[in-house]
Amino acid sequence: xxxxxxxxxxxxxxxxxxxxxxxxxxxxxxxxxxxxxxxxxxxxxxxxxxxxxxxxxxxxxxxxxxxxxxxxxxxxxxxxxxxxxxxxxxxxxxxxxxxxxxxxxxxxxxxxxxxxxxxxxxxxxxxxxxxxxxxxxxxxxxxxxxxxxxxxxxxxxxxxxxxxxxxxxxxxxxxxxxxxxxxxxxxxxxxxxxxxxxxxxxxxxxxxxxxxxxxxxxxxxxxxxxxxxxxxxxxxxxxxxxxxxxxxxxxxxxxxxxxxxxxxxxxxxxxxxxxxxxxxxxxxxxxxxxxxxxxxxxxxxxxxxxxxxxxxxxxxxxxxxxxxxxxxxxxxxxxxxxxxxxxxxxxxxxxxxxxxxxxxxxxxxxxxxxxxxxxxxxxxxxxxxxxxxxxxxxxxxxxxxxxxxxxxxxxxxxxxxxxxxxxxxxxxxxxxxxxxxxxxxxxxxxxxxxxxxxxxxxxxxxxxxxxxxxxxxxxxxxxx
Ligand SMILES: Cc1cc2nc3c(=O)[nH]c(=O)nc-3n(C[C@H](O)[C@H](O)[C@H](O)COP(=O)(O)OP(=O)(O)OC[C@H]3O[C@@H](n4cnc5c(N)ncnc54)[C@H](O)[C@@H]3O)c2cc1C
Numbered sequence: 444x445x446x447x448x449x450x451x452x453x454x455x456x457x458x459x460x461x462x463x464x465x466x467x468x469x470x471x472x473x474x475x476x477x478x479x480x481x482x483x484x485x486x487x488x489x490x491x492x493x494x495x496x497x498x499x500x501x502x503x504x505x506x507x508x509x510x511x512x513x514x515x516x517x518x519x520x521x522x523x524x525x526x527x528x529x530x531x532x533x534x535x536x537x538x539x540x541x542x543x544x545x546x547x548x549x550x551x552x553x554x555x556x557x558x559x560x561x562x563x564x565x566x567x568x569x570x571x572x573x574x575x576x577x578x579x580x581x582x583x584x585x586x587x588x589x590x591x592x593x594x595x596x597x598x599x600x601x602x603x604x605x606x607x608x609x610x611x612x613x614x615x616x617x618x619x620x621x622x623x624x625x626x627x628x629x630x631x632x633x634x635x636x637x638x639x640x641x642x643x644x645x646x647x648x649x650x651x652x653x654x655x656x657x658x659x660x661x662x663x664x665x666x667x668x669x670x671x672x673x674x675x676x677x678x679x680x681x682x683x684x685x686x687x688x689x690x691x692x693x694x695x696x697x698x699x700x701x702x703x704x705x706x707x708x709x710x711x712x713x714x715x716x717x718x719x720x721x722x723x724x725x726x727x728x729x730x731x732x733x734x735x736x737x738x739x740x741x742x743x744x745x746x747x748x749x750x751x752x753x754x755x756x757x758x759x760x761x762x763x764x765x766x767x768x769x770x771x772x773x774x775x776x777x778x779x780x781x782x783x784x785x786x787x788x789x790x791x792x793x794x795x796x797x798x799x800x801x802x803x804x805x806x807x808x809x810x811x812x813x814x815x816x817x818x819x820x821x822x823x824x825x826x827x828x829x830x831x832x833x834x835x836x837x838x839x840x841x842x843x844x845x846x847x848x849x850x851x852x853x854x855x856x857x858x859x860x861x862x863x864x865x866x867x868x869x870x871x872x873x874x875x876x877x878x879x880x881x882x883x884x885x886x887x888x889x890x891x892x893x894x895x896x897x898x899x900x901x902x903x904x905x906x907x908x909x910x911x912x913x914x915x916x917x918x919x920x921x922x923x
Contacts, residue, residue, distance in 0.1 A: 448472065451671055451681035453651045453695060455481055455642065456496035457624075457865050458841075458857045459687035460631045461872035462879070467638045469876060474641045474681065476673060478650035481632060482642060486625035488829075491795045495689055495831055496628050498710075499757045501865035502733050504549055504619040505574075506565040512888060514568055516867060516874070523869035524622065531630075538729055540758035543627045547755050548598050548732035549619035552816070553612040554749060556604065557582075559737060562614060579615040590615060598732045602816055611736075621733055621754050624865055631868060643673065650674040651695060654684060659850030667853040683879075687857040690792050690832035696856065701783035701897060702842050703859055704790050704905045706770035706913070707798070707830035709805035714826035715760040722819060726762050728755040736812060751812040761826065764812065766805045767862060770833055773916045774909035785908035793915075798830040802915055833862045837901045843875045843893040845882060855879055856895075861903070 448471050452459045455477035467473045479492050486497040503524070505517035524544035525535065533542050553559050558566075558580070569575050579590040581599055590596040595617050602611050636642060643649045651671050655678060659667040670680040686696045690705035715722045724730060735752040750768035757763075772790035781789060792798075801809075806828075813820050836842050842859035845852045857875050864871070874887040883890070900906075907913065 448683070449474070449681040450683045450685060451476065451679055452685040452687055452857075453477075453671065454687035454689060454692075454858075455479070455628075455632060455644070456494050456687065456689050457628065457868045458689070458860065458871065458875075459685070460628060460635055461868050461870075462685060462687065462857050462875045463640045463872070464631065464635045464638065465872035465876040466879070467635065467640050469880070473635075473639075474643060474679065475635070476643045476649050476651050476671065476679075478644075478646050478674075480645045480649075481629070482644045486628040486632075488625060489827075493690070493792055493795050493798070493832060495833065495860060496624060496865065498624045498831065498865075499759075499761060499763060500621045500754050501624045502549065502619070502735075502752060502754065503544060503622050503866045504616065504733075505569075506549075506551065506616055506619065507568070508561045509564040509568065511568045511571065512892060513863075514572065516870065516889060518572070518574075518618075520867050520870045521618065527630075527869055541626070542623070543630060544622050545620045545728045545755075546617075547620040547728040548595060549616045550598060550600060550732045550734045551614045551616060552602065552734060552736045553614075554737060555612065556609040557612050558614070561737065566614070574618065577617045579617070581613045581615075590617075593617070597730065600734075605815060615732065619733060620728070622865060622868070623757075627868055643679075647675040648673055648677070651688075654695070654854070655680075662850035665848070665850035667850040669853065683853055683855055685855045685857055685879075689858060689860065690834045692834060692856065692858045693789065694791060696846070696854065697778065697781045698846055698848055699842070699856060699858070700777070700781050700789055701901070702836060702895075704772065704835045705792050706772050706790060706833050706835050706904070707793070707915075708770060708833055708862065709766040709801045709809070710763060710827075710829045710831050711766075711801065711806075711809050711825045712761045712763045712827045713820050713823055715756055715762060717760060723756070723760065725819075726756040731755040734816060736816065749808075751808060753812075753817065762817075762820075764809050766801075766808050766812075768808055769802075769804060769913055770835065770862075770904060771802060771805075771830065771915045772907070772909075772911075772913045774914050775916060786910075788909045790909075790914075792832040793830065799828060801828045801830065834858055834860050835903055835905060836861050837896070837899055837903055837905050839863075839903050840892040841889075842895065843878055843889075844895040845879075847895055852882075
């Protein structure tokens with residue numbers, strides 16, 4: 444790029460930061476706006492911040508069932524995380540609390556005593572990429588032997604299936620682990636600022652109230668966006684505006700209403716006291732892998748208790764459990780003229796102060812999980828609980844493209860993380876910037892999956908609409 448072009452990005456979460464860095468590297472004048480005061484308070488999740496990226500840790504995995512493109516993107520990202528940690532002075536074997544990527548491994552516990560279909564697809568795709576030897580299937584002696592040799596065997600935990608003589612089948616994934624998400628955002632925000640990205644943070648100068656729309660002279664009949672207005676009343680001009688506002692993106696750009704839905708995952712933490720050395724050591728990343736328990740059939744009382752995960756303890760002693768078996772929606776009347784609604788409604792995040800209590804089915808599922816897989820905590824009260832908002836897309840792939848409704852490529856969206864975007868922070872921006880600059884001619888292999896897709900059917904739960912069992916705007920579903 445020769446001429447200096449200005450880009451205003453709304454949102455300093457993972458998607459906004461990653462794109463900001465690459466666009467800056469490619470010569471753009473980049474300003475980022477975020478209503479959170481990340482420059483003063485960091486990305487601390489305890490701060491009642493409503494951003495999926497502001498969280499202690501997120502899972503890193505390259506296991507993606509039959510979606511080999513995400514597997515490959517994750518492997519690309521894994522290299523970038525390792526490189527970034529190396530640049531920051533950590534060797535691969537260094538177990539420092541300050542690492543961004545921690546290769547703790549991940550134990551994928553199956554719903555029963557044999558491999559589920561999704562797992563078989565993952566293993567087949569690992570094989571295709573020559574990585575099958577990084578996966579250790581509990582019931583396969585050759586895998587166990589290899590795990591032993593490579594030092595992974597101690598993380599291949601065995602769990603009995605309740606009311607049965609059998610044990611759960613499981614696969615230990617030695618490629619996986621987690622990222623220290625808040626720390627990673629703070630690190631990359633600084634990287635961006637050092638490169639010359641300008642940040643506007645806080646509820647006045649960082650919060651975006653509206654986009655400035657004008658008639659396009661180059662594409663008659665269409666509007667273009669020529670900037671944005673922040674809560675302090677100032678107008679900021681830019682050649683292009685990027686909406687990267689996570690689960691609030693639809694409220695800034697209602698054209699996204701067909702493509703996205705905000706829904707909440709249920710998070711709970713326990714806190715381990717450092718003096719309790721037995722638990723402190725047992726749940727450390729060196730000894731404890733990420734554990735996921737996938738899509739189990741309903742338990743004997745008919746409840747869905749699956750799709751739960753737990754991460755190793757943080758340096759502060761927090762052990763986080765997440766339940767994603769049911770993603771909660773909050774349907775509210777949508778503003779008039781919203782392009783797509785369901786019965787005049789759309790799902791938007793609850794106010795932050797209403798996000799600290801979990802619906803009863805989530806609590807039930809987490810407690811079941813704890814009783815089977817983490818019995819030491821069975822009678823321990825949670826340290827914290829939180830609803831954390833996903834930006835679900837209609838097919839679980841991200842939405843990264845110019846918005847065709849607007850002229851002169853003046854509006855770009857970079858969102859739709861759908862519960863799996865954090866792991867891509869170091870590389871997402873490269874792919875997104877390729878799409879920003881080249882559209883259909885982008886060299887990124889992710890282009891077909893991330894395009895603006897008004898022709899795609901609404902699936903991934905987005906077809907349900909208001910009033911269903913996931914909708915917690917009906918307090919009866921909350922069942923607190
Ligand atoms: C419960 C849960 C668990 C997850 N687990 C994983 C995982 O294990 N692994 C993984 O890879 N991914 C995971 N994800 C997904 C990942 O966290 C997201 O894909 C990613 O964080 C999304 O980043 P974002 O930048 O799109 O959105 P956000 O992090 O939400 O950032 C958007 C930003 O926009 C700002 N904003 C909003 N409105 C405005 C406005 N009007 N003006 C100014 N600023 C505004 C917000 O303050 C916020 O900082 C999970 C997500 C959730 C919800």
